[in-house]
Amino acid sequence: MKEQIEIFKALSDENRIKILKMLSCRELCACDIQQNLDLTQPTISHHMKVLQQTGLIQWEKRGKWIFYRINQKKVEGLYGFIKEITNPSEDCPCPISSCDCDGFRR
Template sequence: MDDQVEILKALADKNRLLIIEMLSCGELCACDIMDGLALTQPTISHHMKILQHAKLVKRRKEGKWVFYSINQEKVDELQGFLKHLTSFKEDCVCKGATQESCYCR
């Protein structure tokens, strides 16, 4: 669950959500992201470092250009985690609680 917490923390920022949305259209150069969001290069680097650390974004360098794309495998894992988290389970976290104190019912 620690990986998912790290991903959700990375997504808890408006600019990083906008970057993910931009990358949903395909691979982009860092300069395109910078221009699209009207942010400085250091700010973009900061956000991309966080997204890469969470493994949500892949980085590819071509000469002096850096290109970013969504790590679809990690996004799929997150979607599965959220589906599991929000679905009914017989082995819920309140298992063992008395009927009166169970907050899932």
């Protein structure tokens, strides 16, 4: 679960969400991302490093350029994790309540 927590932390930044949205269209180099966001090159590099560390994006160096793309396997794994924690299951960690409340707050 620690891995997923780190992913959610990375996704808590608006610029990283914007970067992922841009990468959903196609792979991009850092200069394309910088051009579409009003951020400096070091700031873009920081965001890309955070996204790489979570595994949400992959990169490939071509000549002097680095191209980024979404790691679909990691995203699919995150979908599965969200589904797992939000769907009821037989091994629910919550104890059965011995409360006799009727669901209304008094």
